[in-house]
Amino acid sequence: MDKTKELVIKELSDKYKLPEEVILNMVDSQGSFVIEALKEFKETKNYKVILLPKFGKFAPSYRKIKMYEINKNNKSLLELHNKTNE
DSSP states (O other): OOHHHHHHHHHHHHHHTOOHHHHHHHHHHHHHHHHHHHHHHHHHTOOOOEEETTTEEEOOOHHHHHHHHHGGGOOOHHHHHHHHTO
8 A cells, every 4th residue: 555545544544533444445445436337337338427425526538548548558648648539
């Protein structure tokens, strides 16, 4: 786990007086929900807005998903700009 995530989890744990494991599960559950939704979007080609409570709306566009697919090999975003217009 990276340092930023550890710090946020520690702060939330102290603020709400909950064990760090509970906070970690809460954070990871939203992430896994978004990942599952994106997989479904990819299969159906039906992109919808995902509302994450206390976080906001996540609205993937076809262009963003195409950039993600191209960037699986960790290319620079500057290299990707021209490829998404194809």
